[in-house]
Amino acid sequence: MAVSPPEPFFSGPGLDRADALRADEAALRALSDAPDATQLLWREGLPELTPVGRLDWGPPSNPELFLGFDGKSPRFSAIEPVAPDAWTAFPLMAVLDPADAPLFAAAMSLCRWHGRHRFCANCGAPTDVVRGGWSRRCPACSAEHFPRVDPVVIMLAEHGGKLLLGRQPHYPQRRYSALAGFLEVGENLEAAVARELFEEAGIRVRNVRYIASQPWPFPSSLMIGCHADAESDELTIDTSELDDARWFTREEVAAALADDPGAQFQAPPKAAIARTLLEHWLAA
Amino acid sequence: MAVSPPEPFFSGPGLDRADALRADEAALRALSDAPDATQLLWREGLPELTPVGRLDWGPPSNPELFLGFDGKSPRFSAIEPVAPDAWTAFPLMAVLDPADAPLFAAAMSLCRWHGRHRFCANCGAPTDVVRGGWSRRCPACSAEHFPRVDPVVIMLAEHGGKLLLGRQPHYPQRRYSALAGFLEVGENLEAAVARELFEEAGIRVRNVRYIASQPWPFPSSLMIGCHADAESDELTIDTSELDDARWFTREEVAAALADDPGAQFQAPPKAAIARTLLEHWLAA
Numbered sequence: 001m002a003v004s005p006p007e008p009f010f011s012g013p014g015l016d017r018a019d020a021l022r023a024d025e026a027a028l029r030a031l032s033d034a035p036d037a038t039q040l041l042w043r044e045g046l047p048e049l050t051p052v053g054r055l056d057w058g059p060p061s062n063p064e065l066f067l068g069f070d071g072k073s074p075r076f077s078a079i080e081p082v083a084p085d086a087w088t089a090f091p092l093m094a095v096l097d098p099a100d101a102p103l104f105a106a107a108m109s110l111c112r113w114h115g116r117h118r119f120c121a122n123c124g125a126p127t128d129v130v131r132g133g134w135s136r137r138c139p140a141c142s143a144e145h146f147p148r149v150d151p152v153v154i155m156l157a158e159h160g161g162k163l164l165l166g167r168q169p170h171y172p173q174r175r176y177s178a179l180a181g182f183l184e185v186g187e188n189l190e191a192a193v194a195r196e197l198f199e200e201a202g203i204r205v206r207n208v209r210y211i212a213s214q215p216w217p218f219p220s221s222l223m224i225g226c227h228a229d230a231e232s233d234e235l236t237i238d239t240s241e242l243d244d245a246r247w248f249t250r251e252e253v254a255a256a257l258a259d260d261p262g263a264q265f266q267a268p269p270k271a272a273i274a275r276t277l278l279e280h281w282l283a284a
Numbered sequence: 285m286a287v288s289p290p291e292p293f294f295s296g297p298g299l300d301r302a303d304a305l306r307a308d309e310a311a312l313r314a315l316s317d318a319p320d321a322t323q324l325l326w327r328e329g330l331p332e333l334t335p336v337g338r339l340d341w342g343p344p345s346n347p348e349l350f351l352g353f354d355g356k357s358p359r360f361s362a363i364e365p366v367a368p369d370a371w372t373a374f375p376l377m378a379v380l381d382p383a384d385a386p387l388f389a390a391a392m393s394l395c396r397w398h399g400r401h402r403f404c405a406n407c408g409a410p411t412d413v414v415r416g417g418w419s420r421r422c423p424a425c426s427a428e429h430f431p432r433v434d435p436v437v438i439m440l441a442e443h444g445g446k447l448l449l450g451r452q453p454h455y456p457q458r459r460y461s462a463l464a465g466f467l468e469v470g471e472n473l474e475a476a477v478a479r480e481l482f483e484e485a486g487i488r489v490r491n492v493r494y495i496a497s498q499p500w501p502f503p504s505s506l507m508i509g510c511h512a513d514a515e516s517d518e519l520t521i522d523t524s525e526l527d528d529a530r531w532f533t534r535e536e537v538a539a540a541l542a543d544d545p546g547a548q549f550q551a552p553p554k555a556a557i558a559r560t561l562l563e564h565w566l567a568a
Contacts, residue, residue: 106470186390
């Protein structure tokens with residue numbers, strides 16, 4: 001198993017977030033006035049890309065979110081309304097430079113969170129943007145609210161050299177992908193993986209291994225990719241969650257990843273960690 | 285490295301959550317009327333324990349939260365106000381049976397979340413408890429809000445056979461533990477580990493490995509335990525976050541875990557994943 005750890009899309013350091021500066025309002029104002037300060041450009045609810053797939057920037061006009069430093073240059077964004085349908089972002093993801101993907105994800109998730117969290121969940125009053133856009137504070141009850149990151153387990157189950165993949169109803173035709181679900185309070189990764197695979201496919205698993213993780217900004221998930229060994233290949237599919245789930249051989253997975261015309265199914269797209277998990281499994 | 289994967293406190297399957305039933309209000313009502321239905325007992329903002337450290341149960345009087353099934357017996361809780369100071373729960377954790385710990389964590393986190401989220405973050409209106417207590421829905425704008433799970437990275441950095449541990453200002457005297465911090469939008473595990481270690485201790489790391497994870501219900505964290513290799517042992521400590529950070533030898537860590545009177549520091553308590561990470565490192 002001399003396979004190097006996989007690097008899913010949206011992974012990487014992104015900007016220097018300089019989080020110690022967020023609480024210093026005077027410093028942030030000075031930074032947004034700096035000659036090399038820039039603000040992310042948006043169009044129709046999505047960050048704008050240059051023709052070569054980099055994020056595009058203009059002069060600061062409404063620098064509500066301090067995203068961090070690109071080298072020494074401060075980068076900001078306004079709090080923009082985000083396109084409600086995640087699928088509209090998928091064409092952009094196909095051309096987005098991986099070096100800018102973490103920042104794209106952070107800006108999307110932050111803006112989406114602000115759009116849905118203008119009021120205090122504790123008392124109902126309108127809240128103020130503070131900490132350079134990294135939290136909101138309630139002037140009425142003083143509660144502070146931080147952006148959500150929702151952990152999701154996404155996993156391959158293996159049995160007798162075959163992998164379990166499933167189809168959600170909204171998938172493109174012939175697409176199969178890794179099963180997934182939100183981790184709940186009171187669970188760790190291993191417990192969530194076991195629960196989801198039992199709920200959705202009726203299988204018991206052991207030996208759950210973490211493989212890789214990925215921020216997924218639709219709207220603010222942390223996808224935690226795992227691999228598990230199934231104790232049997234007998235499936236009981238939860239048809240309220242999945243259209244179908246099936247076991248695929250190594251050759252079938254390889255054909256799908258290669259876009260072979262005879263492939264049994266269509267593999268998940270390059271930006272999805274499910275594809276990273278499949279590639280990692282084939283390479284092992 | 286024939287070390288079996290560590291099992292931190294609060295880990296394990298807990299109850300069968302039977303999440304498919306949550307949306308069925310009639311079924312939940314029938315379950316709460318069942319002769320073997322029980323409701324979690326609380327005292328002073330914490331679940332009550334029997335003398336042998338099991339969760340204690342009484343007849344359903346206000347079964348607002350459907351926790352799941354213990355075998356075939358349905359288990360509920362009221363939405364209780366939770367003790368605001370996490371430290372008050374620590375004595376209970378020392379006697380809590382590990383088999384009941386995941387359920388203790390789920391009940392604490394759910395109740396705490398309801399207490400702080402009675403209003404709609406999207407429009408400010410009071411919200412209703414739905415799905416057997418596993419979400420809240422806004423009657424005004426129809427937004428649905430789910431309980432938060434906040435991922436936290438907690439990690440050991442290693443250099444030349446020594447481990448980096450730090451002291452937060454609120455720790456008991458002589459306590460050192462693993463460094464930790466909230467994962468942010470746009471980051472994966474590996475990026476968050478690298479950012480936190482650089483922010484808090486000024487070190488660059490590579491080869492970040494996932495070790496184990498743990499729900500931590502104060503109020504609703506998912507602690508994701510990792511190990512990383514530091515590129516140097518030169519520290520620049522962020523004194524706004526840490527009182528101190530130091531490198532400890534294998535012998536010093538072993539002495540602390542053994543509560544040796546001559547130990548250089550006091551190890552984290554058994555319920556904390558930081559201790560699991562230290563034990564796992566020593567055993568490797």
